[in-house]
Amino acid sequence: MDILQFLVTIFTDYGYLAVFTVLLICGFGVPIPEDVSLVAGGVISGLGYAHVHTMFAVGMLGVLIGDSCMFLAGRYFGARLLQHRYFARMMTPERYAAVQDKFERYGNRVLFVARFLPGLRTPIYLTAGMSGRISYFRFLLLDGLAALISVPIWVYLGYYGASNHEWLIKWLGRGQSAIMVLVAIVAVIVAVWYFRHCRKPK
Numbered sequence: 001m002d003i004l005q006f007l008v009t010i011f012t013d014y015g016y017l018a019v020f021t022v023l024l025i026c027g028f029g030v031p032i033p034e035d036v037s038l039v040a041g042g043v044i045s046g047l048g049y050a051h052v053h054t055m056f057a058v059g060m061l062g063v064l065i066g067d068s069c070m071f072l073a074g075r076y077f078g079a080r081l082l083q084h085r086y087f088a089r090m091m092t093p094e095r096y097a098a099v100q101d102k103f104e105r106y107g108n109r110v111l112f113v114a115r116f117l118p119g120l121r122t123p124i125y126l127t128a129g130m131s132g133r134i135s136y137f138r139f140l141l142l143d144g145l146a147a148l149i150s151v152p153i154w155v156y157l158g159y160y161g162a163s164n165h166e167w168l169i170k171w172l173g174r175g176q177s178a179i180m181v182l183v184a185i186v187a188v189i190v191a192v193w194y195f196r197h198c199r200k201p202k
Helices: 002-027 034-046 052-083 085-090 093-114 121-131 136-160 165-197
Strands: none
Touching (some): 002 052, 052 085, 052 121, 085 121, 093 121, 093 136
């Protein structure tokens, strides 16, 4: 986990601003693992260089603003973005077709799931903005609900594992699976609540 140690070193020197900046860059599709970045923020909190609850807030702001930038870029620039070399490389025809397929099959719900799909997250947010079919408020709501699951898990994992490197690395590897299980549980609870309270009898 060289990237984790590197980020811990940077975050220790530059604090919250460095964490926020790296997470913002992650939102732009730069291949820096967002989960490892959040864990690194938690680690420096556990080592006494930051306050863990403040780090959680900084993590939420970083991921939501980064995601919002991609959505709003898609909304205001549309397909013209694909003429830019950076975005064209990110949104290959194959990836664009995969994103469109997910929207057709799952609708706006895919925005909630996108937070847990690192390879497709940024293309999904760009496509959502380009489509014009979803308001920014709804996008922020769905993305924020998903972030409320993933961000605290990674930050507090780093915080509690700061002094136990082996335990931290083990659970960093298991973390994504744990998050997906938690997402499935939340989805079941929401579905049960919906069918009990919102579905009208025929």
